[in-house]
Amino acid sequence: MADLAAPAYAILAESLVKIRAQINTLHAAEAALLVMGDELAALVAARDGHTDHGEFEHRAVAAEFAAAVHESDRTMAGRISRARTLVEHYPTVMAALTAGRISQAHAAVITDAGSILTDPQSRAGYASAVLEVAETTTVGRLRSVAREFAERFADRTLDDRHQDARACRMVRVTELDDGMADLTATLPAVYASGIKDRLNQMARLVKQNEQAWADDQAHNVSGLGTEPGSGAPSGESEGESAATAPTVRSMDQIRADLFTDMLLASDPNQAATSGLTGITGIQARVQVIVPKERLSDDGNDLDANATSNVSPAILAGYGPIDTDTARYLAGNATHWEEVTVDPDTGTVLSVDTYRPNTKLRQFLRARDLHCRFPGCHTPTARCDIDHTLDAAHGGPTTSTNLAHLCRRHHTLKHHSRWNVTQARDGTLTWTSPAGTPYPERAPSAVRFRRVRGRGEPKGRDAPTGRDAPTGRDAPTGRDAPTRQNEPRVRGRTPGTDPPGSRASDPPESHHTPPF
Structure with missing residues (x-):
């Protein structure tokens, strides 16, 4: 053959x-x-x-x-x-x-x-x-x-x-999937090699200690005696014994954990005794947008379809992160912002806070999430708030005429033949020098919009035709609802919607603790 x-x-x-x-x-x-x-x-x-x-x-x-x-x-x-x-x-x-x-x-x-x-x-x-x-x-x-x-x-x-x-030495972050990222440091080769060698030495010691402890635990368990014909101690199944066996980390995992602990804590030895390692050592300023369903400790009350339809927690400038991390950061936030969105269109309706701040800036941060030029993901923290129609030409300072642009694309807008217009729902339409239009939907409308499960019925629960929400009907700027007055969703007053419409349903809230 x-x-x-x-x-x-x-x-x-x-x-x-x-x-x-x-x-x-x-x-x-x-x-x-x-x-x-x-x-x-x-x-x-x-x-x-x-x-x-x-x-x-x-x-x-x-x-x-x-x-x-x-x-x-x-x-x-x-x-x-x-x-x-x-x-x-x-x-x-x-x-x-x-x-x-x-x-x-x-x-x-x-x-x-x-x-x-x-x-x-x-x-x-x-x-x-x-x-x-x-x-x-x-x-x-x-x-x-x-x-x-x-x-x-x-x-x-x-x-x-x-x-x-x-x-040109620097440190940069490259986004990965599943809530992970690469942290890359560009250093003189001798320093980089020295750091790796020190991590190797420390990791080997930690590995030896973990392995010795695991072996001791296994020896103690085996010394308890077993029932005849069984490999497990008396009164304990093999599955239970395996479940209680200590976990020994790989060398890669140990190196990564040591690297994290040493950078996030001023003194690794003190951090080891105080417990302030890893995420608990973060003293940074970040913005996380967390759907209120993700903040609940009891996720058992959501069925499979409902859970899959809940938007993930979002780390501004990166993307989805795991729920446990979001809950920890939210629990230690110094103050909160509440982002209210239309669940069907994903349009940001309002942003409220328990501590007074500039409303319009909060709204734009929650709506844009990053630079609004096609393909750019520069976080809003490193962007300018740009008047789509220049203020010098009569452009108003409202949510329908403002958008975040990084400095690169802000200057490109003003000094090249690229043009941009903005719709009431926050969609930007960029027109290239060749005359090709490129619509750029508000990122929040993509992130926060409900995704219906396969078994989820349409009919009454899915507005269609004239009852379907549109960008024109979504309130923005001064029309956006706040927690002090009842939301006016999709241009209709609650209680006056035709049968079968979802306009009277309350919008979803996403809690945003900016640290």
Whole structure:
């Protein structure tokens, strides 16, 4: 059978090689297209005499491409920059990619390692040397080879470059799924290695202690005696014994826990005795939006469909987090904001607080959650509150004319040919320089809207036709309800709705403790 399969494997492998070559060629074509767009932006800026040397025209084109393929404009700007480097500085590498001999990942490794080279002749020599290896090895193996070759052709020493690189040290967070995130620190390599080594040493000691304690517990249990023919102690089932067995953390888990405890507590030893480790050591300012159903300790009164339809707790600037963490943070909040939303449309109706604050800012924070440019997730804490229609041109300071924009997209709005309008329900419609509209719904309307279960009946419980809520009917600004007066939902006075309408149902509340 193996002899019969061998020719088939060979044919499939050969087909895979051809497909990969075609993919590589398409990546080269994409790089050439991105460079063409960037060059067109330069021509437009030069023709129009832009005083910013075309910066905003280049950003406008990046935003145009990004919106068309549903990417962040920052990501697209990075793609354009890498494409220009490949096309302009490494023509032989571009030719190899076009011919399908190397992949886009190989080309990226070559150009990244060659970033230390400034002389065209040095780049050409480096590219020639590294391509011989790139066409016959994996991306992972190429990385170290490319760096070594680049050092041979570099016109500045590693010591000189290290002094500049030290100035770029930073810490950043990358969002992951399921309430997790990567915390990345860019440090001098010796410090990073030292931190990892210290974590390894401490983790090994903790691991030994945990394992010794677990072994002692297992020995004590086994010494209690067992019933004949059973592996469990007398009066105890094997399942019960396994359930009470101590848990020994993995080395990765211990390292992560030590790292967290040492950073969130000023003294790890004191933290260990006081219990202020992990989440209890957080002394940061965050905003969490928690549906009131998630705050209840008794979740048994919700059936499966109801539980799945309850919005998750939201960490502003990140996204969904687990309920236990949200409950802990809410229980230790210094004050509360109550966000009232329409359960069917998800529209934020009002924001109230137990401690006076600027109502309009609270409303906009709860509605926007992040920058309102397509694809941008910059948290509202790092955004400007922008008048959609400029105040200088008569734009009112109301919830229907204000939205959060990060500084990057705030300036793009004012200094490029991107235009934006805002509807009464908070939807922004961005129009690109090419004339393509990109509607941007209020994030809260997406996050807070009820999602109906498969078995949930429609009919009376699902408004349709003229009874269905619309953005035009959702009150905003001064019309938004507060806890001091009865909500006027979807433009109707409670008690006057036609039979079968849900307009008189109370809106859902999401409690927001800003820490």
